[in-house]
Amino acid sequence: MKPIRVLQWGLGAMGSGMARLILEKSGLEIVAAVDARPEYVGQDLGDVLKLGKSLGVTVTDKPETVLDKEAVDIVVIATTSWVKEQMADLTQIIKAGVDCISIAEEMADPWAQSPDLADELHALALEHGVALLGTGVNPGFVLDLLIVVLTGGNHTVERIEASRVNDLSPYGPTVMRTQGVGTTPEAFRAGVADGSIVGHVGFPESIHMISDALGLDVDRIEQSREPIISNVRRETPHVVVEPGMVAGCAHIGIGYRGDVEVIKLVHPQQIHPHLEAQETGDYIHIYGKPEIHMAIQPEIAGGIATMGITVNMISRVVAATPGLKRMIDLPVPAALMGASAYSRKA
Numbered sequence: 001m002k003p004i005r006v007l008q009w010g011l012g013a014m015g016s017g018m019a020r021l022i023l024e025k026s027g028l029e030i031v032a033a034v035d036a037r038p039e040y041v042g043q044d045l046g047d048v049l050k051l052g053k054s055l056g057v058t059v060t061d062k063p064e065t066v067l068d069k070e071a072v073d074i075v076v077i078a079t080t081s082w083v084k085e086q087m088a089d090l091t092q093i094i095k096a097g098v099d100c101i102s103i104a105e106e107m108a109d110p111w112a113q114s115p116d117l118a119d120e121l122h123a124l125a126l127e128h129g130v131a132l133l134g135t136g137v138n139p140g141f142v143l144d145l146l147i148v149v150l151t152g153g154n155h156t157v158e159r160i161e162a163s164r165v166n167d168l169s170p171y172g173p174t175v176m177r178t179q180g181v182g183t184t185p186e187a188f189r190a191g192v193a194d195g196s197i198v199g200h201v202g203f204p205e206s207i208h209m210i211s212d213a214l215g216l217d218v219d220r221i222e223q224s225r226e227p228i229i230s231n232v233r234r235e236t237p238h239v240v241v242e243p244g245m246v247a248g249c250a251h252i253g254i255g256y257r258g259d260v261e262v263i264k265l266v267h268p269q270q271i272h273p274h275l276e277a278q279e280t281g282d283y284i285h286i287y288g289k290p291e292i293h294m295a296i297q298p299e300i301a302g303g304i305a306t307m308g309i310t311v312n313m314i315s316r317v318v319a320a321t322p323g324l325k326r327m328i329d330l331p332v333p334a335a336l337m338g339a340s341a342y343s344r345k346a
């Protein structure tokens with residue numbers, strides 16, 4: 001079997017990790033790499049990834065020079081969170097006739113917030129015979145697909161409540177800023193009000209996906225963001241939080257059917273939660289017949305699992321029918337370990 005040929009677009013924290021993982025997989029091969037960072041352009045991918053060896057793949061900022069469906073089977077794009085911001089790149093990829101996986105949070109279910117853009121991408125993908133998927137650890141897996149799959153044996157589901165309690169300490173300055181870490185409670189509230197502090201990106205996408213998969217008819221989604229105020233000093237390489245300052249963002253998304261709360265997703269994210277004895281984990285509670293309670297401790301590691309699920313979906317997307325897909329539309333993800341994992345058909 002010939003390896004699936006991958007173009008890695010975006011070589012930041014996630015994209016470079018995905019590239020390293022792809023290089024470990026016998027059924028996958030990296031044939032091209034794109035990034036806009038001037039210090040990467042013209043470098044060999046092996047040097048950018050600090051592998052100590054050359055891969056014979058030169059990083060370019062001109063995707064049109066490498067987007068060739070005769071040479072590339074799939075693009076993995078890890079550049080932004082927003083559909084609107086990625087629209088031009090996705091359009092270029094689809095028009096080139098190449099399948100694509102995006103980890104932009106809003107791409108997990110673009111119908112949730114940008115139905116017109118989603119319809120446009122779907123129509124374009126059908127026209128060009130291309131499959132396009134949005135995925136990632138969350139949205140894309142923990143607070144949506146995993147919940148959907150857990151209901152697989154249920155007769156009824158009345159209500160779902162799930163939470164992901166995680167540690168933000170490994171992340172960089174962008175995440176600290178958009179989560180409001182290191183601000184005062186007042187500055188946090190002002191940041192939420194002016195949109196500079198967003199918390200988690202993905203609740204509308206996860207709730208829309210769960211509701212669609214189960215037919216729960218959610219017709220309204222509300223979100224709230226509250227500061228997690230620290231009682232102790234906390235510090236990472238990028239931020240210092242003194243007692244009384246904000247260590248993270250407690251973000252909640254609720255999906256209603258009429259006045260009934262049917263899906264509640266809770267995502268408190270903070271640096272060093274252990275300093276205040278906060279254990280991390282993923283928890284899913286499904287109320288119906290039967291009742292299900294699942295706990296994973298610690299939480300499924302965000303960065304590792306984003307790289308993993310994206311790479312693990314490559315063979316699923318290449319085998320899929322054309323169109324814009326969500327994780328609920330394709331065969332279940334599984335770690336790509338042996339040859340049979342690459343040959344399963346959608």
Ligand code: NAD
Nearest residue numbers: 010011012013014035036037078079080081136137138306
């Ligand atoms: P990053 O900032 O470390 O890397 C982004 C890279 O993309 C940079 O190297 C940048 O130069 C490059 N880039 C940006 N726009 C580009 C363009 N148009 N063309 C070429 N290169 C471009 O970010 P990251 O941590 O790797 O994450 C990437 C995105 O994925 C973020 O928006 C993040 O929020 C999202 N993400 C989603 C999930 C999920 O669960 N769905 C998980 C992790 C990250």
